[in-house]
Amino acid sequence: MRKFLEIGTYLLAFLLPWQTRWIIELGKINKMPSEYLTHSLYLVDILIIGLLLIRIANFIFFKKDQFSLDYFQKNKTFLMCLLFVVLNLISIFWAENKIIALQHFIWIILAIGLTWLIYENKNKAQIVSWFLIGLMISAWLGIWQVMHQFAFANKWLGLASHDPILSGSSVVEFYIDGSAIRFLRAYGSFDNPNIFGMAMAIGIMLLTGLF
Secondary structure (H helix, E strand, O other): OHHHHHHHHHHHHHHOOOOOEEEEEEEEEOOEEEEEEEEEEEHHHHHHHHHHHHHHHHHHHHOHHHHOHHHHHOOHHHHHHHHHHHHHHHHHHHOOOHHHHHHHHHHHHHHHHHHHHHHHOOOHHHHHHHHHHHHHHHHHHHHHHHHHOOEOOEOOOOEOOEOOOOOOOOEEEEEEOOEEEEEEOOOOOOOOHHHHHHHHHHHHHHHHHHO
C-alpha cells in the first residue's frame, strides 16, 4: 500500500500540468461557450481522490495513533485549513450558481488533500522532479506553439485548438505599416497563457531549489 501511494504520488505530480478531463456539461453565456460555467471532472481529480482514500485507509488500519483527534487539534495548519474549508462551504448557500460554487469547493478540498499527500511523502525531491518533467514537456509544447503560431487540439491530452487569426485566442497584437499583426502566445498544456507562464515560473524556482 505504501509503495502504491509513492508511485501514485509521482504519477500525480507528472500529470498535474495536463488538463485531461471529462466535460460533464458545457457552460454557455449568450449561446457562446464559457469555461467558468463548464462542469468538468479532471483526470488528476480522480487520481487525488483515489490516493486520499488509500492514505486515509492506511492511517486508520496501520497508524491509528497518528490519526487521533488530539494530533489534529495540536496542528495549527490543519485548524486554519479547516476554518477556510468551513467558510467556503457556507459561501455555497448564498452563491448565485451553487453547482459552480460546489465544484470549486471540491477543488479546494482536493488541493488541501494534495498538500497532505506531498507532506506525508518522505522523498519530496522525487515529487518535484516528476512535476518538473511534466512541466518540461509542457514547455516544449509551448515553444512549438510559438514557432508554428498554432495550438492543436487533443482531447486525450486536454488540449484546445488556438489560432491567432480567430478572435478569443490570446495574442500579442502590433502594427506594421498600419496592418495588424497577431502573434499567438504560448498556451503549453494549460487553458491560458498566464497560467502557463506562472507554472513555468514555479518550475524555474523549484529547479533552482533542487540545485
